[in-house]
Amino acid sequence: MALRKLILGAAAFCFCQIVWAQSPAYGVGRKPTAEEIKAWDISIGPTGKELPAGHGTAKEGAAIYKVKCAGCHGADGYSKNHAPTLIQSKIPRPKEGVVHCLEPCVDDNNTMAVHSPYANVIWDYINRGMPLGREGSLKPDEVYSLTAFLLFRNNVITEAELMSETTLPAVKMPNVNGFAVAEWKHGTPRLQRYP
């Protein structure tokens, strides 16, 4: 039985190699330069290996937040104007005057700094998507500072902790185990015995 599994596994492995590892057939397109790849590649994965060198603290972040973020997100990370809630509150927010929040609704239950699986994801999203209208304009040190500020204000790190390309990926996020990833296979139902 074990041997059969091994043979099947080896066969599957060989199949993958045949299908995927091919030499170029068409020769269309060109090779990007290392600089081009570096400039375009803004995806920061779970290991944080793509993070650029830089650092920042919550204190530095607070000053940047006041100028570049508070306008939409509110001085305390909460605003009635639809912008995602950034700082969690244990006290229920007043409901009056609140318009429908963005979908998926980012409120006190799923605030990014508490809900996201890795601190790197916060860095990634601030870097690529903020601030509104000037996306991608923040310098690495500013993004480290803002990430530190949000993590501190949501009680994930202390105010003194310096966030950098080495310390950020090591932050223990409270919800790191909060995400189940389903395996996908062609031609199989989504979930066995689901009606």
Added chain:
Amino acid sequence: MSNPSKPNRRGFLKGGTALAGLAAAGGAKEAAAQATNQSAAAKKTEEVIGYGERSRFITSKRYPVAGRHSPDEFGLMFHVLTPLQDSVGIITPSSLHYFATHRGSFIPDIDPKEHRLMIHGMVDRPLIFSVDELKRLPYVTRVHFIECLGNRARAADATVQDTHGLTSCAEWTGVPLSLLLKEAGVQQGAAWIVAEGAEEVKGSSSIPINKAMDDCMVCYAMNGEPIRPQQGFPLRLMVPGFEGIYQIKYLRRIKVVDRHYLTYDDYGHITADPKAAALTNQIGPKSVITYPSGGHKLQGPGFYEISGLAWSGAGAVRGVDVSVNGGRSWQAAELRTPAYPMAHTRFGFHWQWDGQPCTLMSRCTDELGSVQPSRQEVGKYWNDPPERIRVRGNDNTIQPWKVGADGGVTNGLA
């Protein structure tokens, strides 16, 4: 006479002879009116000859999801519903195809000459393509639906546009993603791709490599013309059968990686429950009756052709059953179009309405034999109390439409 002279001759007749005739009759007022009509006609020439429009008597329109401003006060966030109650066949006109810009993004105004797609990461040969270069490569044309995970019927919804309008179906043309990935040479250990758009928030989603190598396409055309800006001009990733957020618009970059990157757009809609996760990315077997549906009014007892759409993220639709008695009994409907994999499929069912109140339902079975469930069956699976059924992941439950004695049709969930 050869064809090219025809438009000129017609133009002459319209602009010259007709006016001259009116002037000769001495009707100055009529002539002025005619002149106005004539200049309107000239304006219309672009429409008649250049780019056609539908009849002014046809008013079917998209609108935003109820209770949500689109755009909102930041000028952001659209979730716009397709008028399925007016749909026929399986192709949604591009102007009526639903769209959503996730996490707030404007529709970018991209010059296709400037646009590039980069493939990099765990590949032997990183590559950059212009749109014209992609068009030189072998392509495929396929019919596929797209559906938003937020496409869920609520009791307060009045029409099928409200309950199911976040799905549409179009003919897509593009290069198989597997071809591009093979061209780049995927390395051993690659497990996911991260696909990214060029809009200002650069929305990005992670897709398993076996799906990427299976049937995904890098599309540049939709319904016989370049993809519309709302739909991702100039390039859109098609991930057949997966929820809408994976169909990355304004596609600019594909990075091959060794693990799930759980981006901001990925983690927002999954939880720790592996069963719920299994019900998210791939759309389940689903169908809905589009005629008669909420807001329609039957003119009295007699013959009606029930018409609807069925689809599944797992493959082709195998069959559709219709119930005219609230699910007590089911009869096979006829498929009226080819059943393409991961595409809307039109079904029809002959029905004699006896004038009595009744409830109409449809139920899809896909090529794997998976059957569309009722809300009650889903509630039982999750042990939800009957009054508080929560459908996890994609909501593919059966939609009931109530027909009243007066012929009025309303949402059966209400």
